[in-house]
Amino acid sequence: MSLKTSLNVLGIIQARLTSERFPNKILSKIGGKEILIHCIENTLKARLLSQVVVASPHPLLVILTVPLFIGSEQDVLGRFYECAKKYKADTVVRLTADCPFLDPLIIDLAVVYFFTHNLPYIYFAPVDGLDVEVFSMEILKEAHKNCTNPQDREHVTPYMRRKTKISIDTTQDLERARDYYDLGR
Helix, strand or coil: CCCCCCEEEEEECCCCCCCCCCCCCHCCCCCEHHHHHHHHHHHHHHCCCCEEEEEECCCCCCCCCCCCCCCCCCHHHHHHHHHHCCCCCCEEEEEEECCCCCCHHHHHHHHHHHHHHHEEEEEEEECCCCEEEEEEEHHHHHHHHCCCCCCHHHHCCCHHHHHCCCCCCCHHHHHHHHHHHHHCC
């Protein structure tokens, strides 16, 4: 799989230690390695990412092979925006640190799909744990600027999902679908 682009495609692995259901889960080991390390190693095998960063509110105690960006714990959308801005991203690939089986081929496929279909946001999820989201810096900036709902800020992409919805349930959806159809011609 090959996609030549001069754009900075930044993989951001979202990591935290304060899960209510399972605190410190990303530091739990599988096969002698922390879940976070499995996630990083698999992500680094993706060929279409320019760079990979872990974005966390915590100074993580594991030895990372990628940069660590420290940001807000509650405002994850703000953490993503500030991280993407710092690393001068054109495109962001959102991954989560509790997915040790991330597949680099799926990451690359999601990036190719994103660039091929000219959407500002896509969500790939063959199964839970292999999910990948790709979005433009423009829609990340827009979401950061416009989102006031705490749920939207905690989960990063709900605003983007609503904004890029192309299924048709309302007349507004129909107009958005027509616009998308016209873009593809």
